[in-house]
Amino acid sequence: MKISIFKPYLQYVSEIFPEIEFIDVEEECPESEVLIGEPHHITRDKLEKLSNLKWIQSLRAGFDTIDMEYIKNRGIIYTNGKDIYSVPIAEDVICKMLMHNTNALDYIKNQKNHTWTKGFKRKEFCSQTIGIIGTGSIATEIAKRLQGFGVRVIGYKRTPVSTIPYFDEVYSGHKGLDIILSLSDYIVMTVDLNKDTYHMLNKNNLKNMKKEASIINIARGSVINQKDLTEMLKNNEISYAGLDVFEIEPLPEKDELWDLDNVYITPHASGVVKNNKDRLKKLIVENIKRYIESDQLANVVR
Numbered sequence: 001m002k003i004s005i006f007k008p009y010l011q012y013v014s015e016i017f018p019e020i021e022f023i024d025v026e027e028e029c030p031e032s033e034v035l036i037g038e039p040h041h042i043t044r045d046k047l048e049k050l051s052n053l054k055w056i057q058s059l060r061a062g063f064d065t066i067d068m069e070y071i072k073n074r075g076i077i078y079t080n081g082k083d084i085y086s087v088p089i090a091e092d093v094i095c096k097m098l099m100h101n102t103n104a105l106d107y108i109k110n111q112k113n114h115t116w117t118k119g120f121k122r123k124e125f126c127s128q129t130i131g132i133i134g135t136g137s138i139a140t141e142i143a144k145r146l147q148g149f150g151v152r153v154i155g156y157k158r159t160p161v162s163t164i165p166y167f168d169e170v171y172s173g174h175k176g177l178d179i180i181l182s183l184s185d186y187i188v189m190t191v192d193l194n195k196d197t198y199h200m201l202n203k204n205n206l207k208n209m210k211k212e213a214s215i216i217n218i219a220r221g222s223v224i225n226q227k228d229l230t231e232m233l234k235n236n237e238i239s240y241a242g243l244d245v246f247e248i249e250p251l252p253e254k255d256e257l258w259d260l261d262n263v264y265i266t267p268h269a270s271g272v273v274k275n276n277k278d279r280l281k282k283l284i285v286e287n288i289k290r291y292i293e294s295d296q297l298a299n300v301v302r
Contacts, residue, residue: 003034006041006059009284016285034291036284039065057287059280061085063301064193064220079287079299083137084279085271089218090141092270096216096242097186099264101125126150131184134191135164142188143167156180181208186216193220203228206238214240218270221246233260244270
């Protein structure tokens, strides 16, 4: 068996599976039946050269840049790294909320200016309502961590369900989305980007949010109409935004968002932690074992 794999993991898996021939994914190997790599390795041009391909393991959670229709038509199994990033992203979301709720951005600015003032009004995080759009693994880890703060956690799922662990209530449908937006002090975007979620939030429904409410986006930039969001932040129609993702990345140097006082920006780094490589190693090894034994693979994207 031949497996094409991203070079940083090649030696590690070669020692565990000496009976398998592992090839650097950058090299041409038409005989490979497995490809393990980053999204930029999973292009249609690359896949067309792998006529024997049966399984793709992506090292990332998102797959909006992947030609999934082509992969499905070829009958190739596609798995991703979704659970790898759920915990660090959840921690990042909590950080982005508390940066705003504790006036941290203002105090940091004052520290740089050597200014001593207590003039910032603070609202207790306890008793606030957090609305999470999407109820997958990242949303679940966020909701789990919010339990100790005494907040109310409500979720939005496209298909109706009665209950989901760690969520107090779950809504669905267009009416459900409007309810979530109107009730929440913080809206957290965790949904995948697809044709149904493109510009899911825009000026037509963002206006349903409370003026003092805030948005956290760690999903994909285009699940929100960025132009509409920018205008509402400039006009203080939304209190604050903690943004890790943008419609154009890197965020252009002259984009207005950089200079807004009510925006906290991180460079698509919410899931980046030192532990990731070890978690990915475990996932790769586990899924190779399952593949060899013809067992159900973890994180299959359907």
